[in-house]
Amino acid sequence: MKKVLLLVGAAALSLSSRAQLSKVDEIYAQRVEGQNVDTVAWIKNANFYLGGNQGLLHNWSAGGELASLAVNVVLNGNIVRYYNRHVWTNTVDANYALFYAYSNSFQPRKTDDRLDYTSKYGYRLGDKNSHFYISGLLNAKTQFSKGYNYDLPNWRDSSTSGFLSPLYVLVSPGIEYRRGSMLSVFLSPAAMRMTFVSKEYTSRSDVGAFGVPYNKNLRMEVGAYMSARYQKDITKNITYRSRLDLYSNYLAKNTYDINGNVIKKDNPGNIDILFDHFIAFKFFKYFSANFGLTAIYDNDVPFIPTKDANGNPIKEPIGGLGWWQIKQTFTVGFTYKF
Secondary structure (H helix, E strand, O other): OHHHHHHHHHHHOOEEEEEEOOOHHHHHHOOOOOOOOOOEEEEEEEEEEEEEEEEEOOOOOOOOOOEEEEEEEEEEEEEEEEEOOEEEEEEEEEEEEEEEEHHHOOOOEEEEEEEEEEEEEEEEOOOOOOOEEEEEEEEEEEOOOOEOOOOOOOHHHOOOEEOOEOEEEEEEEEEEEEEOOOEEEEEEEEEEEEEEOOHHHHOOOOOOEOOEOOOOOEEEEEEEEEEEEEEEEOOOOEEEEEEEEEEEEOOOOOEEOOOOOEEEOOOOOOOEEEEEEEEEEEEOOOEEEEEEEEEEEOOOOOOOOOEOOOOOEOOOOOOOOOOOEEEEEEEEEEOOOO
């Protein structure tokens, strides 16, 4: 009960904080034309948002959940190190959200869970007016806690994923085009991606899980990779941030069972896609609204319709999207800037 009260208190007052020290473009402006002047600087910015909503009904004629609570946390931060022609960028995107309801005895259900870290080192090619870098990139993606299929009546008995399971690690050399802090496009013809998954999940099906073969822990891929990021302050109060990742596995091929039957189709043309959008709108002085939309396509995560006890597919609120993974969020809350 104490935990619930604490969460109610946190949800009653949502908090957003943002710290910005300076812009990358200002660092370039400090360079002296025609001179070999070293620029050493740390560029830091972070956005933290804690929001939620709470509801309570008693003898409500229209019906509804008697008591509910939703809490969500968003953290976006990056640190950039500049040293003459060298640039080292570190970016973290973390999202987590829980929903509590009286009808399921306030057992928490996840509505969002993401942990994404990217570290990238680059060396500028050409003079100070060049926007091209030879770079190396490391990206790691996972989640904070176990995931479940809440459509199943016995969902508590078996999780569908967990912390570091899956864990996607991508290591890649390449060429980057960047325009200060606003635009970055990274291209690599030879990116190695590793997927780590517990045997708890890969032993459940002949095709394994998350692209990792049956009863294995690891899958290694080599392919082409592109990552583009864009961020812009549209107005003083509106910020837009977007990301597009594409990956093609050169080694992708069909998976067969012991009888020679195809149990999973795949080829290099099945490109993995991550398309991310985030808009933050600050209004008045201490309030903000945030809208997020993420679309993912991964051939290793097929769409399997959930069925009831009679084997009939359960109708979904949003249909027709097939294998696309879609996440949309909208939050409004109190904001504080420092």
